[in-house]
Amino acid sequence: MFGIGTRNIGIDLGTANTLVYVDGKGIVLNEPSVVAKNTSTGEVVAVGEEAREMIGRTPGSIVAIRPMKDGVIADYDTTAAMMKYFLEKTIGNTKPLVMVCVPSGVTEVEKRAVVEATQQAGAKEAYVIEEPFAAAIGAGLPVMDPTGSMVVDIGGGTTDVATIALGGIVSSRSIRVAGDKFDESIISYIRQQYSLLVGERTAEQIKMEIGSASVQKADEGKSISIRGRDLMTGLPKTIELTSVDAARAIQEDVNEIVTAVKETLEETSPEIAADIIDHGIVLTGGGALLGNLAEVISDETSVPVFIAQDALECVAIGTGESLKNIDVIRRH
Ligand code: ADP
Numbered sequence: 001m002f003g004i005g006t007r008n009i010g011i012d013l014g015t016a017n018t019l020v021y022v023d024g025k026g027i028v029l030n031e032p033s034v035v036a037k038n039t040s041t042g043e044v045v046a047v048g049e050e051a052r053e054m055i056g057r058t059p060g061s062i063v064a065i066r067p068m069k070d071g072v073i074a075d076y077d078t079t080a081a082m083m084k085y086f087l088e089k090t091i092g093n094t095k096p097l098v099m100v101c102v103p104s105g106v107t108e109v110e111k112r113a114v115v116e117a118t119q120q121a122g123a124k125e126a127y128v129i130e131e132p133f134a135a136a137i138g139a140g141l142p143v144m145d146p147t148g149s150m151v152v153d154i155g156g157g158t159t160d161v162a163t164i165a166l167g168g169i170v171s172s173r174s175i176r177v178a179g180d181k182f183d184e185s186i187i188s189y190i191r192q193q194y195s196l197l198v199g200e201r202t203a204e205q206i207k208m209e210i211g212s213a214s215v216q217k218a219d220e221g222k223s224i225s226i227r228g229r230d231l232m233t234g235l236p237k238t239i240e241l242t243s244v245d246a247a248r249a250i251q252e253d254v255n256e257i258v259t260a261v262k263e264t265l266e267e268t269s270p271e272i273a274a275d276i277i278d279h280g281i282v283l284t285g286g287g288a289l290l291g292n293l294a295e296v297i298s299d300e301t302s303v304p305v306f307i308a309q310d311a312l313e314c315v316a317i318g319t320g321e322s323l324k325n326i327d328v329i330r331r332h
């Protein structure tokens with residue numbers, strides 16, 4: 001808790017994780033966007049990490065809910081309850097000024113829902129900022145300058161590509177190919193090639209440990225042993241999976257991301273394209289950490305590509321930092 005007075009808070013209300021940034025403190029909370037509820041009374045039983053641990057293990061009367069889907073609110077009351085809990089946990093009962101990020105291209109109705117849920121959760125004032133813009137601020141890009149920047153945020157549900165100049169988004173594109181899709185592709189590849197059924201957690205672990213955005217660049221010596229259920233016998237089985245396998249599994253998904261980046265580059269004005277060639281493309285979000293992804297995007301576009309420092313926290317940091325310009329935001 002941080003005592004009395006108004007606090008400036010940034011919230012990255014992600015499909016997978018919610019992060020809370022407090023001005024002057026940095027990231028103070030990073031928990032799964034999950035709420036456990038009692039089905040008969042509707043009462044909230046647990047939120048965040050504690051609720052996630054209940055997934056798949058809940059007794060009949062308790063259900064674990066993910067209230068966000070594809071970056072927007074799917075269950076309004078549960079989202080508000082979750083935010084209320086996270087705000088109380090981080091700043092107590094003070095009435096903060098809150099900025100929440102939303103994916104670019106969401107509707108006014110969806111933005112309004114985020115603002116209202118934030119107010120219901122205890123905010124004195126609530127505003128929204130577009131995620132690629134927040135990611136760019138968090139990555140330290142000169143968003144207010146005339147110089148153009150490009151950011152590619154690869155999250156759980158979506159990949160968002162945006163060019164930014166003079167404090168605004170010049171062009172953007174959002175595709176539903178990102179971390180979750182990689183996991184699904186890994187699951188179906190292993191089912192087809194090895195008749196083995198593996199879970200989501202295993203697929204994610206494979207991606208993080210030996211994943212590669214390129215089959216050619218994949219390290220053949222790198223492998224992990226994974227366990228699953230043999231589809232022929234129905235019994236548990238262990239196989240050795242290589243980095244080349246993992247790369248093959250997600251090749252098409254990676255191509256779609258590369259295409260989205262290329263198309264966005266093709267659409268930009270020659271001046272902004274020149275700035276991007278000079279300063280490079282910045283990758284943010286958890287997907288930015290996929291092995292060889294930065295190299296592949298750079299090879300395919302002939303533009304330097306960098307992974308932002310704190311890739312997973314960039315959006316939350318930028319959302320919080322944007323409150324420093326609250327006077328500009330209030331005028332809009
Ligand atoms: P969101 O903002 O949508 O909640 P995040 O930016 O937090 O998403 O990123 C979550 C995604 O990043 C998940 O799909 C996760 O598996 C993936 N991820 C995290 N670390 C890595 C890694 N080292 N390599 C590849 N993917 C990763």
Ligand code: MG
Nearest residue numbers: 014155285315
């Ligand atoms: Mg995100």
